[in-house]
Amino acid sequence: MAAKSKKKRVSKSESLQTAEIQAAIDYGIDVSMLISNIGRSCTERIIRHQIALNTAEKLRKARRL
């Protein structure tokens, strides 16, 4: 039973390492950030995007001292 459970866990983990995931990793995409985002609601994703965009806009307008 324990062996069967372990085997099941391994296959679930391996199922994440598909061609699509590997292609994203190879391109330099942080897949852990995608996984975190999937766990969020649409509203949370939009709000976090807005925070990032506003920060980027502030940095773009910043002047050199």
Added chain:
Amino acid sequence: VSSDFLNLLERLVNAGVDFVVIGGFAGVVHGCTYVTQDIDICCDFSPATLLALQRAISDLHSVHRMTPKRKKLQLTEKTCGQFKNLYLDTDIGQLDCLSFIDGLGNYSQVKGKSELIEVEKMKVRVLSLDALIKAKKSMNRPRDKEAVLQLEAIKKLKSSQQDL
């Protein structure tokens, strides 16, 4: 003034504009991690829809941002028929409105490939993950390469989670 995409969406919904969120912002809704500086929608380009859209953003100094002198948005029932796309800049962000998407079709076809989501008690239509991947692939633009990779990874991760 900072951009505020939620405010833009809220204005469109409250004005009764029938639309689908497409493009990079639809990717954000599905879970992409990049930052996009505009919001793209697909909508019916009937005079009624375009005039409702104009009313929704009438106090935001909206201009056609692709015209040389950034012409003010001043649609009338007669001039609405001249446009297939609107590329607007407003006080709270850029808003691109398309009547047709390569690889998907016109508004009613796009709407058929959308899903309804709830954002802060608003119901908003967003292009489905599969349709977004198809649209991005059909445009075949180098700048969309990362978006397509993220979207395909998200699709896989979501299906893997459903299997667990």
